[in-house]
Amino acid sequence: MATRVQDLLAGAREQLRFEPTPKRIRALSGDRTVVDSRAAVLVWEPRRVVPSYAVPEADLVGDLVPDERPAPEGRPGILTPRDPFTLHSTPGGSLTVRLPERDLVGAAFRPADPDLAGMVVLDWTAFDQWLEEDQQAIGSPRDPFSRIDCLPTDRHVVVSHRGLVLADTRRAIVLFETGLSPRYYIPREDVATDLLVPTDSHTVCAYKGRASYWSASVGDETLPDVVWSYEEPLHDGLPVKGLLAFYTERLELTVDGVGL
Incomplete structure (x- = not known):
């Protein structure tokens, strides 16, 4: 077996x-x-x-x-x-x-x-x-049994919340990290950046570097720290430098029309 x-x-x-x-x-x-x-x-x-x-x-x-x-x-x-x-x-x-x-x-x-x-x-x-x-x-020792792949995709990626579209793109970079769900990093031109407000939050990843965060204002609701970006990434994160990723566990994500 x-x-x-x-x-x-x-x-x-x-x-x-x-x-x-x-x-x-x-x-x-x-x-x-x-x-x-x-x-x-x-x-x-x-x-x-x-x-x-x-x-x-x-x-x-x-x-x-x-x-x-x-x-x-x-x-x-x-x-x-x-x-x-x-x-x-x-x-x-x-x-x-x-x-x-x-x-x-x-x-x-x-x-x-x-x-x-x-x-x-x-x-x-x-x-x-x-x-x-x-x-x-930085962050922690790197695990030799984990790896990151960053691949461009022309899949139709849409991120929304309660019917309001936050991002819509066919130019995402998909970041595949061992043991984790794929993350879609999206050009800022394809994101409703007028709905985003920078926060003071930061996290550190041993592979990608230091992440900066934004909250999203959707109507009268604020979604704290739901967007992040690596502005000056480490080597593994260079393909997603400056792109925006969404905490899709708290949002709606569709890829080619299929909800994930």
Whole structure:
């Protein structure tokens, strides 16, 4: 019986998973290089969908001391980057990285697993800067099993809300990202930009970069942060630079007349 690959990957989600990376990985706190490793490993704790970097303890500057704070209360279900790093789902010990100028409290985790002996998993957000080789990395480690494809399409894409058309195009770029629904990025000329109001919201994607957001004003209703764009994208997002995408889970999307 054939196995769908996505089901195979999802079936392993309850396990502690790891994958070595050949990249040189560095992490900085202020101007201090705290981590410099050519033997890093990507680690997914059980139920985590985004990996963290783990490095040999010898590749980390500073003292590792036990984090004496009580562990956060666990919860069932998928763990996303919005869940704190200290919410661990595998046995091990939480650690503070002690530097001369400050403590990075709870920034490391020593998993109690023989395959990761001598390694510590690191909290991405505890450090001020990360480098993969000589390129600054943002958001999170990049997952080697995820990819992005940006493809032009002449499909007829219409985005609307309660009968009011917000976008109508045959010039979209479809962004396909592993495990996620396709997103249609639309030229501004094909969008009712007079209905959009910029907001102060921003998000960061490890692959596409930093997104800016707009709300949509539809009659007497405001739809907050329902549109976004990558104005200065990273490499993977260059084909959609400056185009507008819609949070279609909150709107109506039709492609070639078919509702999605």
